[in-house]
Amino acid sequence: xQLNRLSLSLLxxxxxxxxxxxxxxxxxMLYKNMWDDILANEGNDxxxxxxxxxxxxxxxxxxxxxxxxxxxxxxxxxxxxxxFTIRLRWGIRIYAFAGENSANYSGLVAQTESMLSxxxxxxxxxxxxxxxxxxSFHGLLxxxxxxxxxxxxxxxxxLPPSIFRVVTPYIDFHDIDFHxxxxxxxxxxxxxxxxxxxxNVGSLIKITPSQDELSVMFKILDRRWTKRLDTSAYxxxxxxxxxxxxxxxxxxxxQVKVDALVFENQWIAFTYGVCCRGRYVTYALAYEPMFQIxxxxxxxxxxxxxxxxxxxxxLFDMGTGYEPYKLDWRSNIDFTRLMxxxxxxxxxxxxxxxxxxxAQLKEYVTxxxxxxxxxxxxxxxxxxxxxxxxxxxxxxxxxxxVEKFIRFKQVNIYELxxxxxxxxxxxxxxLFEKMSTQEAMQLNQEEILTLLYKGYTVYxxxxxxxxxxxxxxxTSKLYVDTLQIIETLPEQTYFLSYDVYKNIDIITAFFQKIxxxxxxxxxANFWQWRKRKRLMKLGYKPISRMKHFKCARFQRTHVExxxxxxxxxHSVH
Numbered sequence: 382x383q384l385n386r387l388s389l390s391l392l393x394x395x396x397x398x399x400x401x402x403x404x405x406x407x408x409x410m411l412y413k414n415m416w417d418d419i420l421a422n423e424g425n426d427x428x429x430x431x432x433x434x435x436x437x438x439x440x441x442x443x444x445x446x447x448x449x450x451x452x453x454x455x456x457x458x459x460x461x462x463x464x465f466t467i468r469l470r471w472g473i474r475i476y477a478f479a480g481e482n483s484a485n486y487s488g489l490v491a492q493t494e495s496m497l498s499x500x501x502x503x504x505x506x507x508x509x510x511x512x513x514x515x516x517s518f519h520g521l522l523x524x525x526x527x528x529x530x531x532x533x534x535x536x537x538x539x540l541p542p543s544i545f546r547v548v549t550p551y552i553d554f555h556d557i558d559f560h561x562x563x564x565x566x567x568x569x570x571x572x573x574x575x576x577x578x579x580x581n582v583g584s585l586i587k588i589t590p591s592q593d594e595l596s597v598m599f600k601i602l603d604r605r606w607t608k609r610l611d612t613s614a615y616x617x618x619x620x621x622x623x624x625x626x627x628x629x630x631x632x633x634x635x636q637v638k639v640d641a642l643v644f645e646n647q648w649i650a651f652t653y654g655v656c657c658r659g660r661y662v663t664y665a666l667a668y669e670p671m672f673q674i675x676x677x678x679x680x681x682x683x684x685x686x687x688x689x690x691x692x693x694x695x696l697f698d699m700g701t702g703y704e705p706y707k708l709d710w711r712s713n714i715d716f717t718r719l720m721x722x723x724x725x726x727x728x729x730x731x732x733x734x735x736x737x738x739x740a741q742l743k744e745y746v747t748x749x750x751x752x753x754x755x756x757x758x759x760x761x762x763x764x765x766x767x768x769x770x771x772x773x774x775x776x777x778x779x780x781x782x783v784e785k786f787i788r789f790k791q792v793n794i795y796e797l798x799x800x801x802x803x804x805x806x807x808x809x810x811x812l813f814e815k816m817s818t819q820e821a822m823q824l825n826q827e828e829i830l831t832l833l834y835k836g837y838t839v840y841x842x843x844x845x846x847x848x849x850x851x852x853x854x855x856t857s858k859l860y861v862d863t864l865q866i867i868e869t870l871p872e873q874t875y876f877l878s879y880d881v882y883k884n885i886d887i888i889t890a891f892f893q894k895i896x897x898x899x900x901x902x903x904x905a906n907f908w909q910w911r912k913r914k915r916l917m918k919l920g921y922k923p924i925s926r927m928k929h930f931k932c933a934r935f936q937r938t939h940v941e942x943x944x945x946x947x948x949x950x951h952s953v954h
Contacts, residue, residue, distance in 0.1 A: 398502050401452040406439045412452060415459040419492055421634065426696070427525070428657035429484035431635040434627070435464055438480045441623040448479060453491075453499045461491030461499035473513040473732050478520070483623070485662060485700055486520040486717065489527035496530050504534060514724040515733055521718040522549065528718060535722050543721040543733070545740045547747060550711030552686065552697040557712045559690050566710050572683055575676040582833045583645040583818040587684045590641050590651075595628065597648045598639065601667050627655070634658055640688060642681045644672070645819050650681040654689075661689045662698040671827035674834050679706060686710070703748055788931040790863050791907035795921035797889065798900045813851050813891050816841040820848050832879060835860060839879070852880040852888050861904060864929050864938070874900040882912035889919055 403409050416432040428434060439448060446466045453461040464479040478487035491499050508514060516535075521528040523546070535542045552562075567573055579585050590597070599621065627637045634657055641651040650668035654661050663685070668677040689697045699707045701717050708714075719740055723733035746752050766774055816839040821829045829850055832839055837853035855876040859868040870876055875896060880888055880903065892901055903921060905912045926941040 397456050399454045400506055401454055403450040403452055406436060409436060416462055416490060419490060423493060424658060426658045426660035427486050427488055428635045428655040428662060429486050430488050430490055431657060433630055433633040433635045435479055437623060437626045438483060441626060442483060442619045451503055453503060460495040463503050471728060471732060473515055473729050474511050475515045475517055477517045481519050484520060486522055487518060488525055493526055496527060500530050500534050508724060513726050513729045515729055516722040517736060518720045521720055523716045523718060540722050543737050545719040545744050546716040547701045548703055549701050549715040549717045550699050550707040551715060552712045554690055555695055567683060569709055570679060572679060576680060578834055579675045586643050588641050588643050590639055598651050601648060601651060601669060640685050642677060645822060647822060650677040652681050652685045659695040660698055661694045663700050671825060671830050674831050786933060790929045792861055792864060792927045793905050793923050794925040795903045795916045796900060796924045797921045799898055811843055812887060813840040814843045816850060824848060853878045859902060864927055874902060877901055877903045882909060882915060885915055886919055
């Protein structure tokens with residue numbers, strides 16, 4: 382009885398309502414002011430339902446989509462817009478909100494007081510007109526009224542929706558003491574340390590790039606996503622055109638902001654954000670892969686948060702996902718829904734069941750960080766190897782795969798003291814010189830930047846036609862990377878790494894020339910028998926031997942000391 386009274390009430394409200402089909406983007410421009418006024422009056426902060434977003438999407442990416450855009454008119458006044466895209470499968474019309482694969486969020490463009498009546502009118506018309514229907518609505522924020530209205534409508538029509546949720550972390554600047562919150566989160570992720578390490582090897586600045594500089598952003602996207610399965614949405618074609626059009630928007634409630642981290646005059650990371658009435662939504666983030674060890678992506682995200690606070694945004698939206706860094710930074714959480722609803726026909730119910738199974742699998746995978754990590758670290762690596770891998774790459778991957786189950790490693794540490802060295806057989810002159818950070822970046826090798834990050838001084842061949850790293854020296858730490866051991870060096874001792882055993886005699890002679898009173902430590906693994914033999918010939922003495930054995934879950938590490946000069950060397954698991 383109560384439901385019937387509600388239906389009669391709604392019927393009276395919609396008796397003078399008309400449904401207008403807008404068929405072209407040119408025709409849509411006639412409604413721009415009406416669309417903008419509705420969202421402005423509602424204080425909308427969802428950039429993905431703004432007119433500027435939908436119009437530019439329709440002109441670029443939406444050209445190949447089947448768009449059904451409806452306006453609802455009541456007593457000569459437009460009160461709502463419903464932008465749908467339609468797909469056909471098995472004779473079933475699948476309705477989704479426009480921009481399903483491009484917009485983080487969706488929702489209804491309607492006045493709050495008219496939202497339920499407009500929704501009832503439009504969906505009743507669709508259900509009456511088409512027998513086989515499936516509604517698949519993505520990106521519905523639970524905090525928004527339109528999400529509750531849609532759920533209420535389907536429940537009242539006895540079409541219970543299947544709902545899937547994903548967490549949506551955000552920072553509400555009005556609910557926190559920003560400086561305390563920022564300090565705690567930065568400390569938790571060692572961001573201050575990472576930033577210091579990066580500044581120690583070069584100059585680091587944050588910039589807001591001009592339009593002419595944005596081509597660099599797409600180059601970073603290309604390099605960042607080459608080894609990824611879920612390819613970036615905006616690297617080329619119509620999707621890139623859409624992104625560039627949004628960047629040119631002026632005088633709209635929707636604004637696009639790009640921030641970049643520049644290290645030694647080279648972009649190393651950027652964030653792309655979509656803003657609307659005090660809400661900043663992180664839309665795209667990428668970084669140069671070789672700067673991953675410095676935490677480039679987290680650094681640029683941190684700078685972005687600081688900027689959003691300084692520019693008086695009330696909410697910093699980190700997008701959907703269970704990534705640990707998002708949950709650590711958030712001050713609160715929302716949830717984003719996928720809502721699946723089918724008409725009562727058997728065919729529509731079967732298709733809805735298939736879509737539900739797919740959504741359940743995706744929800745499970747998204748929540749399981751172990752599966753996410755396996756997808757990124759294993760599945761994507763295999764895909765990259767199949768597409769681009771060479772024989773050497775496959776052999777390295779095979780070795781790493783075998784070592785997950787069975788592994789034997791042995792590393793010997795050799796010491797050369799000033800009193801026990803053997804004079805070189807030939808003069809070394811100035812064969813080597815320090816490599817600058819800019820030169821290291823030109824090599825585009827993550828291994829070299831990792832050495833700089835750890836505090837090594839990298840030397841290059843002075844007479845090579847191209848920049849060639851020769852070896853690296855550390856003044857305070859011993860790094861045995863194969864065994865994940867880090868130890869403090871004794872005083873007056875250097876550790877030699879990244880050396881080529883064929884040139885070890887020349888490198889040793891050069892070290893004795895530049896550091897005649899210092900002791901040198903070198904490592905050699907089980908398979909480098911030629912290097913061990915050459916080291917002994919040059920006067921090096923073995924001071925320690927580290928062995929590591931693994932079979933399935935059994936592991937054992939053993940350290941043998943030959944002399945006391947090796948210091949307190951021990952294993953770290």
